[in-house]
Amino acid sequence: MSTKLILRGLLGLIILMSAGGCSTILDSKAEGSYTEAAANGPFLSFFAGDSEFNGSADKPLSGAYKKGITLRELLRNSGIVVFAEDGKSIISVTDVSLDPELKWELQVGEEPLDYEDWDHAVDRTDHIKLIAVPKGNIDSVESVVLFLNGASDHPEMTHSYVLPFIADSSVRSLLKNSELVQLSENNKSILTVNEYTPLTDEVWKVKVNGKLLMENGMDMKLRPQDEVEIVLNLR
16 A cells, blocks of 8 residues: 555544534533523523513523522522412512502513413523513504613613603603703713712613613614613723
């Protein structure tokens, strides 16, 4: 056998071994990622209609989870949800306030759940959704979300408000008409939020759907499902 054939054979063997090794590493990483996600789950997120709150990162419920726990027990033990005495509805959700025309619906994956289903066991890999939906026979209620973000220094101020959408409203009019926010005399900047005045090295910033809004953007018209965030930043 010629030297060239031997070298070609060795080269092919090396390539096959390398590919096999890469596949094993990739499979290991994928398995590790899945295992890590499962270990930290289940996860909870918040929606207004079809839109997820930008300020609502998936919240891990692993601290309250144990094998065989029901959805109702998990949410009650986590301290996030308060159920009505008859167990058929949700009275309140921590850090989120709903307009009176709305109520909370529970969904696991893509399946809406009736209250009878809340006593079924939850899997660690489940993605649980709390969705603000219209009450009664109303087909739909257009809404916007006002998200107050106290950041890491003032987490107690962080709260979301799901409000009715008003046609032709702007960011400025939303803030001006809110009892939670006090604007400056010229309505161009925020003085206080929930009666908190920023320190000299702090400032309130406004974002719409996660994007920072400049001062001249306060007259931006809002659309249904928009989220207006007021976040406390360092100057």
